[in-house]
Amino acid sequence: MSGNDSGGRCYRVWHRTTYTYSDDVTSSYGRAYLQPREFAGQRVLSHDVDIDPVPSDRSVGADVYGNVTLYFHVTAAHRRLEVVGESVVEVRRPALPAAELPWEQARPSGGAAPLAVEFALDLQPPEITAEVTAYAAESFTPGRSLLAAVTELTSRIHRDFAYKSGSTTVSTRVADVFAARRGVCQDFARIGAACLRSHGLAARYVSGYLATDPPPGQERLVGADATHAWAAVWAPDPETPDGEGHWIGFDPTNDTFTDDRYVTLSWGRDYADVPPLRGIIYTDARESTIAVGVDVAPLGV
Numbered sequence: 001m002s003g004n005d006s007g008g009r010c011y012r013v014w015h016r017t018t019y020t021y022s023d024d025v026t027s028s029y030g031r032a033y034l035q036p037r038e039f040a041g042q043r044v045l046s047h048d049v050d051i052d053p054v055p056s057d058r059s060v061g062a063d064v065y066g067n068v069t070l071y072f073h074v075t076a077a078h079r080r081l082e083v084v085g086e087s088v089v090e091v092r093r094p095a096l097p098a099a100e101l102p103w104e105q106a107r108p109s110g111g112a113a114p115l116a117v118e119f120a121l122d123l124q125p126p127e128i129t130a131e132v133t134a135y136a137a138e139s140f141t142p143g144r145s146l147l148a149a150v151t152e153l154t155s156r157i158h159r160d161f162a163y164k165s166g167s168t169t170v171s172t173r174v175a176d177v178f179a180a181r182r183g184v185c186q187d188f189a190r191i192g193a194a195c196l197r198s199h200g201l202a203a204r205y206v207s208g209y210l211a212t213d214p215p216p217g218q219e220r221l222v223g224a225d226a227t228h229a230w231a232a233v234w235a236p237d238p239e240t241p242d243g244e245g246h247w248i249g250f251d252p253t254n255d256t257f258t259d260d261r262y263v264t265l266s267w268g269r270d271y272a273d274v275p276p277l278r279g280i281i282y283t284d285a286r287e288s289t290i291a292v293g294v295d296v297a298p299l300g301v
Helices: 114-120 130-137 146-160 174-180 185-197
Strands: 008-032 042-052 057-062 068-074 078-092 203-210 227-235 246-251 262-268 277-283 288-298
Touching: 008 042, 008 203, 042 068, 078 262, 114 185, 114 203, 114 227, 130 174, 130 185, 146 185, 146 227, 146 246, 174 185, 185 203, 185 227, 185 246, 203 246, 203 288, 227 262, 246 262
Parallel strands: none
Antiparallel strands: 008 068, 008 078, 008 277, 008 288, 042 078, 057 068, 203 227, 203 262, 227 246
8 A cells, every 4th residue: 555755736627527318408406516625735726617508597605514516507498418617726745644543542522523523423324334343343453553454444445345337326335335345436435434433433535536647658548537536534633723633535446545646526424415516407308318527637747
């Protein structure tokens, strides 16, 4: 499993979603999580979302987790809706904390880390099963350091679950992924989060992008990237404001901690909190299709 060091990179992120319908859509309401987050390790240099047809109403706000969301309403009749987000983002590679902290001391409490407590709770309907708890216990042995435990858990998920595109949907439960032993990045992130929560640790589900490097001697393919998902574990840090601590991102799909290849879009407790795009339409159409294209291009290289 790879480690981290200092450094930073800049990317242009392009995310296109196209819906087509077999009949007119008379009204379309949408909510988009397409603006990357601003935080200590990431800076958004520019961002814009283009929608066709042009909405009659659009507004930008923040959800309960501080993610920036765009609301829009298209009232012109249409059989095709396209939403394109484009951002320029600077990402710095995070430093990992000292490895000596026992994982038991990373459990948040209302007094020490009130904002992290919610992320330690199970979802509804519950995802923590006896199997999840037992699987996590193999890595979270008494007194072991948080970093060592998370490192091993990440590697075990990577080894024990096969990546197979199309094998699950956004509504697939963690228990079903455990039974099938296959899934995609969002499933592996959710397994990691459930394992952490089963032992009282706080876990985020993180939505974003991963800049992929082409094979040696080959040019980078536009559109080869996709939306990605990973998890993050909370760790206490008395030097942060109000002792709010910090979050350590880990990616079971690629068996690594997150670094400056990872562009964070939004975070929540689960995928349902932060889908890139969701909405409601009014139509008599019997058929529809969706096409998604993502490109994460490094700048200045």
